[in-house]
Amino acid sequence: xxxxxxxxxLQQTQELLRLINxxxxxxxxxxxxxxxxxxEALRRxxxxxxxxxxxxxxxxxxxxxxxxxxxxxxxxxxxxxEGSEDIIIDPESVYSxxxxxxxxxVSNWRDTCETVDEYQTNFHPRVKSFIGQPITNFIACRIxxxxxxxxxxxxxxxxATEYDAGVLLGLAVMIGSLVTLSNGVRETESAFIYxxxxxxxxxxxxxxxxxxxxxxxxxxxxxxxANMGLPIxxxxxxxxxxxMHDVGKIKIPNAILLKPGVLDxxxxxxxxxxxxxGERILGDSPRLQVARDIAISHHENWDGTGYxxxxxxxxxxxxxxIVKVADVYDALRSKRSYKPxxxxxxxxxxxxxxxxxxxxxxxxxxxxxxTFFEIEHLFARIYESQCSADA
Numbered sequence: 001x002x003x004x005x006x007x008x009x010l011q012q013t014q015e016l017l018r019l020i021n022x023x024x025x026x027x028x029x030x031x032x033x034x035x036x037x038x039x040e041a042l043r044r045x046x047x048x049x050x051x052x053x054x055x056x057x058x059x060x061x062x063x064x065x066x067x068x069x070x071x072x073x074x075x076x077x078x079x080x081x082e083g084s085e086d087i088i089i090d091p092e093s094v095y096s097x098x099x100x101x102x103x104x105x106v107s108n109w110r111d112t113c114e115t116v117d118e119y120q121t122n123f124h125p126r127v128k129s130f131i132g133q134p135i136t137n138f139i140a141c142r143i144x145x146x147x148x149x150x151x152x153x154x155x156x157x158x159x160a161t162e163y164d165a166g167v168l169l170g171l172a173v174m175i176g177s178l179v180t181l182s183n184g185v186r187e188t189e190s191a192f193i194y195x196x197x198x199x200x201x202x203x204x205x206x207x208x209x210x211x212x213x214x215x216x217x218x219x220x221x222x223x224x225x226a227n228m229g230l231p232i233x234x235x236x237x238x239x240x241x242x243x244m245h246d247v248g249k250i251k252i253p254n255a256i257l258l259k260p261g262v263l264d265x266x267x268x269x270x271x272x273x274x275x276x277x278g279e280r281i282l283g284d285s286p287r288l289q290v291a292r293d294i295a296i297s298h299h300e301n302w303d304g305t306g307y308x309x310x311x312x313x314x315x316x317x318x319x320x321x322i323v324k325v326a327d328v329y330d331a332l333r334s335k336r337s338y339k340p341x342x343x344x345x346x347x348x349x350x351x352x353x354x355x356x357x358x359x360x361x362x363x364x365x366x367x368x369x370x371t372f373f374e375i376e377h378l379f380a381r382i383y384e385s386q387c388s389a390d391a
């Protein structure tokens with residue numbers, strides 16, 4: 001029996017290690033919520049489907065400043081479900097897991113009590129109510145790191161053992177370390193996005209109103225990407241990368257950028273260099289791949305008549321096709337030194353029938369264009385919410 005328990009515990013620990021490895025491989029590529037980090041690990045430790053494990057786990061988080069709370073988790077049909085709302089526990093209470101002094105504690109009712117009923121007095125009433133049956137044993141482990149707290153696993157089959165404790169300790173270490181790492185990635189991500197925003201503001205500073213323009217284009221592009229059903233990670237990247245679409249204009253002379261009239265042939269040729277300048281400025285970092293795709297391709301046309309490369313159809317990066325629609329809409333709505341602004345309805349008319357410069361059928365990806373018409377009311381709201389009175 002002891003050998004069997006050891007083998008089961010070893011298998012569970014190996015699964016946790018494999019999960020840590022796969023999570024670490026992807027954690028630097030995207031942001032995670034805490035729930036995403038620990039729900040799969042909880043699923044592998046909780047009992048069910050022929051595995052040895054506890055019936056319920058109470059995850060306790062000590063947020064400091066006198067705040068201490070947790071939730072009860074169960075396994076139902078192979079999926080982790082929360083069996084409770086937040087349970088607030090006074091850190092000074094006898095029930096508080098923060099009072100746990102040992103790294104791991106294993107307890108079975110027969111070790112300390114005459115009856116199972118007497119054993120119940122050890123546990124917080126709300127925790128007991130969500131577990132839904134008398135508690136016969138438990139294991140408690142401390143969680144270290146940014147996610148400081150504790151795990152309490154209840155009602156292992158038969159008795160809770162030191163082998164079970166080893167698995168739960170592995171879960172506690174995994175949650176603490178991965179959440180700490182994820183928080184560090186979030187901080188790095190925030191700094192990265194702030195730098196992107198600062199560069200966008202700097203390169204747009206010469207043109208009147210373009211600070212608001214880049215914010216709006218970000219939001220338009222994010223709305224389009226989300227409503228096209230793209231993966232959430234890609235939606236997020238497009239949502240902050242879109243503002244880099246005109247970063248190459250930082251190398252265009254102000255005399256051309258701010259010219260009040262129509263550009264002559266030489267000036268237009270220079271202006272059309274800004275996608276290539278943008279691609280060079282953004283360099284070859286993998287983190288800026290989407291921004292680079294947007295910068296180089298947002299003036300390409302669906303029929304191949306755009307610039308700088310004359311790409312057509314799906315050879316144009318999807319992010320560039322999305323930002324093209326966002327950029328054109330905002331350009332139509334915005335006042336410039338050489339043109340007045342259009343109303344939302346007037347801009348819609350251009351997207352439906354074109355004008356002297358824009359041919360919707362030839363210039364826009366039909367899927368992106370269809371999505372635009374489905375959510376055009378969102379574009380109107382975004383413009384109004386991110387537009388100064390004199391724009």
